[in-house]
Amino acid sequence: MADLPVRIVLLRPRNPENLGAAARAMKNFGLSDWAIAALGTHDFAAARRVAVHAEDLLDRPRLVASLDEAVADCAWVVGTSSRAVRGKRRLAPDAVAREALERAAEGRTAIVFGDERSGLTNEEVHRCHDLSAIPTGEAQPSVNLAQAVLLYAYEVRRAALAAAPARPAKAPEGATDAELERVEDALREALRTAGFLAGPERHAVRDLAAALRRARLSRREARLWLAALRTLGRG
Known part of the structure; x- marks a missing residue:
């Protein structure tokens, strides 16, 4: 399967095991493009113990200073947040995956995850074009970072497998x-x-x-x- 047009963006991740598990989830479902902004841990040995067969992703992370740098060349930026913000759509993970593939001719989609403790800041939420949340139960609405990455990666893979092989005429390249x-x-x-x-x-x-x-x-x-x-x- 061709390279999937999705970049996983992690902001301020602190837990090395989450890095390793996120890398493994990406490898499970055919994603290889990721960027890490303001990395909060350098314990890559611990991350590698969890990144089974995905160590190559940990060997070449794209480390950046800010969200702006991580998404500058992307055409669509989706923040993972349960907040409702006027003017921004709130999409389910499967809807994000389908639209990311539909927009592939325009450019890459960035799916942005905040840090383990507090998620995205208000400024980061407003910086994203649209928002997405996992429809969790009220008893435990919080999802582990690596689990969240796995779910979105799975939906992207599922959407790609379901997509018809025929593609429409090439769309104009989308603005970054x-x-x-x-x-x-x-x-x-x-x-x-x-x-x-x-x-x-x-x-x-x-x-x-x-x-x-x-x-x-x-x-x-x-x-x-x-x-x-x-x-x-x-x-």
Whole structure:
């Protein structure tokens, strides 16, 4: 099976056994792309004891400093959180997997997991394009990090196996997260110049930018938006 277009992103993982178990889960279901931001442990010996037959993933982790760096080249960023946030969809894991494959021609999907103790911060939740949560029972809603990675990896694999072999015509390449961030910055500047943002920004720019993200802009469209907004901003 071809490389699956999904990157697992772990933020501030502290437990080395979780690293090893997450690597094993990825290998189980055919995922190899992962990024670790602000790694909280360097006990790779303990991680290797758990990463049975997935030691090669531990030998080449992509270590980054921030969520921004981890997802800059991804077209769709999904945060795992049970919170409800206005303007962001909340998808079940299987829906994330299906849409990730549908978006494969546009670019990679990042599935983002927060640290073991507190998950994603509010800022990180807002940074993601959409959200997803595992529908757990009320008696124990919290899922171990490595177990959560396994469940999403399983759903991606299942969706890939169920997908029809025929693919539609090549879709335009989707705008990356970094390109969408530049569009949002240009939008903010244009609105300030026009007097729309006379006071504190609050949620206006974020909500407007969220609508652009939902539109799934192509790279060409993102460049056009950026040029137009920068022209307006100079007005």
